[in-house]
Amino acid sequence: MKSVTIPPASVARLPLYLYALETLQSEGMGTISSEILANRVNVNAAKVRKDLSFLGTHGVRGVGYDSAVLGQEIREALGLTRDFGVVIVGIGNLGAALASYDSFGAARFHIVGLYDTNPEKIGTRIGDLEVRHLRHLAADVAEHDVEIGIITTPTAVAQEVAQQLEDCGIRSILNFAQTVLHTENAAVRRVDLSTELQILGYYLRSDRG
Amino acid sequence: MKSVTIPPASVARLPLYLYALETLQSEGMGTISSEILANRVNVNAAKVRKDLSFLGTHGVRGVGYDSAVLGQEIREALGLTRDFGVVIVGIGNLGAALASYDSFGAARFHIVGLYDTNPEKIGTRIGDLEVRHLRHLAADVAEHDVEIGIITTPTAVAQEVAQQLEDCGIRSILNFAQTVLHTENAAVRRVDLSTELQILGYYLRSDRG
DNA sequence: TTCGATTTGTGAAGTCAGTCACAATCCCGC
DNA sequence: GCGGGATTGTGACTGACTTCACAAATCGAA
Ligand SMILES: NC(=O)c1ccc[n+]([C@@H]2O[C@H](COP(=O)([O-])OP(=O)(O)OC[C@H]3O[C@@H](n4cnc5c(N)ncnc54)[C@H](O)[C@@H]3O)[C@@H](O)[C@H]2O)c1
Ligand SMILES: NC(=O)c1ccc[n+]([C@@H]2O[C@H](COP(=O)([O-])OP(=O)(O)OC[C@H]3O[C@@H](n4cnc5c(N)ncnc54)[C@H](O)[C@@H]3O)[C@@H](O)[C@H]2O)c1
Numbered sequence: 473m474k475s476v477t478i479p480p481a482s483v484a485r486l487p488l489y490l491y492a493l494e495t496l497q498s499e500g501m502g503t504i505s506s507e508i509l510a511n512r513v514n515v516n517a518a519k520v521r522k523d524l525s526f527l528g529t530h531g532v533r534g535v536g537y538d539s540a541v542l543g544q545e546i547r548e549a550l551g552l553t554r555d556f557g558v559v560i561v562g563i564g565n566l567g568a569a570l571a572s573y574d575s576f577g578a579a580r581f582h583i584v585g586l587y588d589t590n591p592e593k594i595g596t597r598i599g600d601l602e603v604r605h606l607r608h609l610a611a612d613v614a615e616h617d618v619e620i621g622i623i624t625t626p627t628a629v630a631q632e633v634a635q636q637l638e639d640c641g642i643r644s645i646l647n648f649a650q651t652v653l654h655t656e657n658a659a660v661r662r663v664d665l666s667t668e669l670q671i672l673g674y675y676l677r678s679d680r681g
Numbered sequence: 682m683k684s685v686t687i688p689p690a691s692v693a694r695l696p697l698y699l700y701a702l703e704t705l706q707s708e709g710m711g712t713i714s715s716e717i718l719a720n721r722v723n724v725n726a727a728k729v730r731k732d733l734s735f736l737g738t739h740g741v742r743g744v745g746y747d748s749a750v751l752g753q754e755i756r757e758a759l760g761l762t763r764d765f766g767v768v769i770v771g772i773g774n775l776g777a778a779l780a781s782y783d784s785f786g787a788a789r790f791h792i793v794g795l796y797d798t799n800p801e802k803i804g805t806r807i808g809d810l811e812v813r814h815l816r817h818l819a820a821d822v823a824e825h826d827v828e829i830g831i832i833t834t835p836t837a838v839a840q841e842v843a844q845q846l847e848d849c850g851i852r853s854i855l856n857f858a859q860t861v862l863h864t865e866n867a868a869v870r871r872v873d874l875s876t877e878l879q880i881l882g883y884y885l886r887s888d889r890g
Numbered sequence: 891t892t893c894g895a896t897t898t899g900t901g902a903a904g905t906c907a908g909t910c911a912c913a914a915t916c917c918c919g920c
Numbered sequence: 921g922c923g924g925g926a927t928t929g930t931g932a933c934t935g936a937c938t939t940c941a942c943a944a945a946t947c948g949a950a
Binding site for chain 1: 895896897898899900
Binding site for chain 1: 687692693695696697699700701721722723758759760761765767774775777778779781782789790828829852853855859860861863868870872873874875876877878879880881882883884885886
């Protein structure tokens, strides 16, 4: 496994390339130029080539990249050649929506547990999963192979939940609550609607000088 | 309105500072140092000060920032001193969850319309809003003052919906579909769970060398 | 086999973001 | 009204990311 470290900015674009590639492939394109990929993803073609060069890929000069090969190379770089177990904590509006969303990027990510603390939620089902009390988290994580935790609890308890996830050995957290989590080792990515709207607000404002 | 342009990286952090400030304020802190704010948001204190300096703020040396004043300055910079109308297109799992989420960052963002094309969805209610057919979008946007569009349709139609939003004069789009939108003038922010999980996948992978 | 049209891979240059470090300033107690 | 401790504001530095630009490689046609 040739594990050259890829700059974070490039890593964040790899999923976009992968998705664009899959689309193009399904449209019957066997080889793809950096130019075409760049247009799909709205970036500079040189950036595409540089990003792909971190994978140690070899496109063919004068031709482009073989879409099947390149797709596989990106999948390997992202570690998408195996499955990941995912748990969701906080099965409210948002948590339930995520739980019922099955096709997480070509099915490498599998939701294997749903947790809440509200007695009214415990025992309800979403798809073929039952919502369990958070107190079972540790045992469940130990038993199944869970690597990613998604937090969709109210903001006030998100930090506490993150701690529990870390205590169970989970090293990757996706946080939908409106707070910045402090973790010791876990990688955290934050997704927050309010933040995004506020950023859009800034650019709306500067529109009118 | 002193409209110095703020670097994008700083703009993206302002909402975090604002949220941290509001929390600290509610804990009774009247003045706040860059150090404390930095800890809350997990960044370097010098970065906080530099970011805040773009606002033309004036903290007090030896003391810190007045939390009420600073909060107001950030709100003004982000344009949060007025209200924004928001519409959501695609009222499925995710769209419905967003629609029922009322407290969008201190209520400056108001959802004023929900749209779908599926006859089974049309006419259903979420809160006090009724889901309307997408064909009413243009007229509704013209009538009410809508500035932000949220796309939660299937990926396949997201681009087409974005075009319609732009045609209605909407200049800011929040895109939850797994595709990169191409717009002429509108600012787009993309929020995608699959992408985030894949990024986490990379860092899980490199854990084990 | 050579030529022209393409397209990659990548050094070099340019731009932007993050950090350091410290003078300038302020508050408070005396 | 002076001194000590605290904290800001910012110039200079460092590093990361992006873009440019072009030689090197490939293909297909003549
Ligand atoms: N719904 C949205 O559109 C939306 C948008 C942006 C951000 N968010 C954020 O996402 C989070 C969830 O939002 P929501 O609308 O789904 O809220 P919600 O209130 O519908 O759901 C929260 C769920 O978490 C559960 N919960 C509470 N404490 C818990 C604990 N200690 N352990 C486990 N579960 C616990 C609750 O019982 C509830 O089921 C919030 O932090 C919110 O700020 C939501
Ligand atoms: N639900 C999730 O957890 C989740 C996670 C990541 C990404 N996404 C993305 O969010 C989007 C929505 O996901 P979802 O789970 O809510 O899907 P969904 O199928 O539940 O909802 C999609 C809705 O869009 C409507 N729709 C279809 N075509 C339309 C059109 N032309 N105009 C207006 N409405 C239209 C459908 O009738 C449906 O109600 C998808 O692009 C998905 O990839 C969802």
